[in-house]
Amino acid sequence: MRCRFCRKEAFYRRSYEGVPLCKTCFLEDVEKRIRKTISRFDMLRFDDHIAVAVSGGKDSLTLLRVLRKTEKRFPKATLTAVTVDEGIRGYRAEAVKLARESCKELGVDHVVVSFRELFGKTLDQIVRSKKELSPCSYCGVLRRRAIHVAAKEAKANKIATAHNLDDEVQTILLNIFHGDAKRIARVEPVLVDPAGRFLQRVKPLCEIPEKEVALYAHLSGVRFQTCPCPYLETALRNDVREMLNRVEERHPGTKFTIFRSIERLRDSLKASLARVELRNCLRCGEPTTGSVCEVCKMLDKTIECPGT
Amino acid sequence: MRCRFCRKEAFYRRSYEGVPLCKTCFLEDVEKRIRKTISRFDMLRFDDHIAVAVSGGKDSLTLLRVLRKTEKRFPKATLTAVTVDEGIRGYRAEAVKLARESCKELGVDHVVVSFRELFGKTLDQIVRSKKELSPCSYCGVLRRRAIHVAAKEAKANKIATAHNLDDEVQTILLNIFHGDAKRIARVEPVLVDPAGRFLQRVKPLCEIPEKEVALYAHLSGVRFQTCPCPYLETALRNDVREMLNRVEERHPGTKFTIFRSIERLRDSLKASLARVELRNCLRCGEPTTGSVCEVCKMLDKTIECPGT
Numbered sequence: 001m002r003c004r005f006c007r008k009e010a011f012y013r014r015s016y017e018g019v020p021l022c023k024t025c026f027l028e029d030v031e032k033r034i035r036k037t038i039s040r041f042d043m044l045r046f047d048d049h050i051a052v053a054v055s056g057g058k059d060s061l062t063l064l065r066v067l068r069k070t071e072k073r074f075p076k077a078t079l080t081a082v083t084v085d086e087g088i089r090g091y092r093a094e095a096v097k098l099a100r101e102s103c104k105e106l107g108v109d110h111v112v113v114s115f116r117e118l119f120g121k122t123l124d125q126i127v128r129s130k131k132e133l134s135p136c137s138y139c140g141v142l143r144r145r146a147i148h149v150a151a152k153e154a155k156a157n158k159i160a161t162a163h164n165l166d167d168e169v170q171t172i173l174l175n176i177f178h179g180d181a182k183r184i185a186r187v188e189p190v191l192v193d194p195a196g197r198f199l200q201r202v203k204p205l206c207e208i209p210e211k212e213v214a215l216y217a218h219l220s221g222v223r224f225q226t227c228p229c230p231y232l233e234t235a236l237r238n239d240v241r242e243m244l245n246r247v248e249e250r251h252p253g254t255k256f257t258i259f260r261s262i263e264r265l266r267d268s269l270k271a272s273l274a275r276v277e278l279r280n281c282l283r284c285g286e287p288t289t290g291s292v293c294e295v296c297k298m299l300d301k302t303i304e305c306p307g308t
Numbered sequence: 309m310r311c312r313f314c315r316k317e318a319f320y321r322r323s324y325e326g327v328p329l330c331k332t333c334f335l336e337d338v339e340k341r342i343r344k345t346i347s348r349f350d351m352l353r354f355d356d357h358i359a360v361a362v363s364g365g366k367d368s369l370t371l372l373r374v375l376r377k378t379e380k381r382f383p384k385a386t387l388t389a390v391t392v393d394e395g396i397r398g399y400r401a402e403a404v405k406l407a408r409e410s411c412k413e414l415g416v417d418h419v420v421v422s423f424r425e426l427f428g429k430t431l432d433q434i435v436r437s438k439k440e441l442s443p444c445s446y447c448g449v450l451r452r453r454a455i456h457v458a459a460k461e462a463k464a465n466k467i468a469t470a471h472n473l474d475d476e477v478q479t480i481l482l483n484i485f486h487g488d489a490k491r492i493a494r495v496e497p498v499l500v501d502p503a504g505r506f507l508q509r510v511k512p513l514c515e516i517p518e519k520e521v522a523l524y525a526h527l528s529g530v531r532f533q534t535c536p537c538p539y540l541e542t543a544l545r546n547d548v549r550e551m552l553n554r555v556e557e558r559h560p561g562t563k564f565t566i567f568r569s570i571e572r573l574r575d576s577l578k579a580s581l582a583r584v585e586l587r588n589c590l591r592c593g594e595p596t597t598g599s600v601c602e603v604c605k606m607l608d609k610t611i612e613c614p615g616t
Binding site for chain 1: 483484485486487488489490544547548551554555558559562565566568569570572573576577579
């Protein structure tokens with residue numbers, strides 16, 4: 001099996017295109033595709049200051065590496081890596097260390113923010129004291145806020161997250177399976193708040209299958225955390241992941257088809273979503289749809305919670 | 309395990325509700341649910357003449373049985389069973405026989421129309437002479453026309469088909485997996501042509517899981533065809549079916565959630581679908597979006613194809 005581009009020995013066959021690739025061409029091609037996604041969805045500008053959400057896993061460290069390479073071509077662009085330390089004993093410390101090492105190697109500024117410092121308690125403490133929601137629900141809302149706060153403090157104007165094709169397609173199906181089909185309109189490569197109260201969020205890996213992100217990380221020598229979060233929800237998302245992988249195996253390209261399929265729906269769905277009026281949270285001042293934001297509700301305290 | 313309704317020995321536990329049921333209560337409950345679907349989607353009127361598409365399988369014979377029971381309460385309503393003989397050697401004859409027996413037992417008028425008589429050739433002949441499309445694609449288009457022609461000839465004003473919950477949910481996901489997400493707007497319990505050129509089509513079983521339809525047929529002594537069509541497509545739909553059954557098993561109620569989820573999307577999706585102008589097919593005179601209808605294109609002949 002020879003590489004389609006350079007005819008050297010291939011090591012991987014991209015099943016959804018039937019294309020064999022050698023290691024060098026694979027790495028180059030993944031980078032090219034990420035840049036194509038960035039330009040197709042108009043994600044980045046030459047003078048952006050991008051806060052990259054870096055957990056220390058394969059996806060975020062790959063994203064950081066590719067954005068760092070790209071940034072070098074744009075002297076006015078800036079990168080800051082943001083790592084959130086949620087306070088998960090026996091898990092997060094290693095990831096923070098790996099993120100720090102990668103940033104040092106790449107020469108990228110690195111900011112670490114912790115739940116404890118921002119919200120007064122660690123995720124472990126929140127999970128122990130509250131039972132209404134799953135750990136992932138608390139973590140998702142609080143981490144999003146933490147990244148946003150850190151990005152604003154670093155004077156970034158954009159946030160890049162490392163959601164890959166599989167993440168996006170899983171979320172689309174999960175929304176349908178959960179009965180929130182209209183929310184699929186919000187699973188999109190670029191999230192903009194027209195009123196400018198939230199920083200724009202972009203997902204440059206959204207058209208790269210998880211498998212190829214993992215392969216890229218592995219081949220380019222990225223050291224990333226492999227053990228899963230102890231709170232990882234194993235329920236429906238895992239089943240959806242498995243089933244998508246099975247369908248993809250038998251019908252290569254299905255994940256891309258679903259992604260494009262929903263792309264075509266998005267505008268009509270968005271048009272039907274009620275226009276949400278945002279106001280400022282009475283406690284922390286951050287934008288919210290109700291009177292008190294989700295973060296403050298979750299923290300359930302009267303002292304001011306961190307806004308910006 | 310005792311029946312939730314009558315406390316007799318239960319034989320089945322409806323997992324999506326956690327409700328154990330005895331045989332009698334199960335049968336009654338399925339019938340009640342079908343009537344509820346009929347009324348919820350305003351499917352039938354007291355004086356309808358309904359053409360029931362009866363293939364001879366478990367779904368259509370169950371539908372016929374339940375509609376026959378219901379019809380008895382409405383003296384002005386009429387039922388006609390329509391069976392299409394596509395001309396599939398070694399398969400269709402048994403089904404036609406079973407359909408005929410059921411109709412006789414229930415006292416329902418039975419009309420059998422064949423592809424040979426309507427289109428001049430059997431499905432077997434079409435499949436042998438044409439290779440562009442799958443047998444299911446030819447059969448789907450031609451059978452729909454055949455049922456429509458027979459229903460109009462019988463002076464019916466409505467067509468009832470036996471699509472169950474699983475069929476509908478599979479079709480929804482298949483449309484997404486195939487990249488035709490907008491078509492999910494057309495997977496609906498009632499299909500109406502506002503201009504009245506097509507008879508209204510209704511799906512009274514659309515909220516009954518396939519498993520319960522099979523159980524109903526079995527318990528009520530319906531003799532139905534069990535061997536699958538030799539042309540049955542085994543590709544993507546089968547994978548989707550399997551995966552849905554697996555997810556349903558672990559998360560009972562998922563099929564219903566997907567069904568409801570899409571229900572909530574339908575209106576916004578429909579609004580975005582281009583309004584299709586229908587005109588009369590130049591060959592057969594039936595309504596079509598182009599100049600020649602799908603049926604005539606498939607038959608690919610200049611002699612007139614059957615309209616009404």
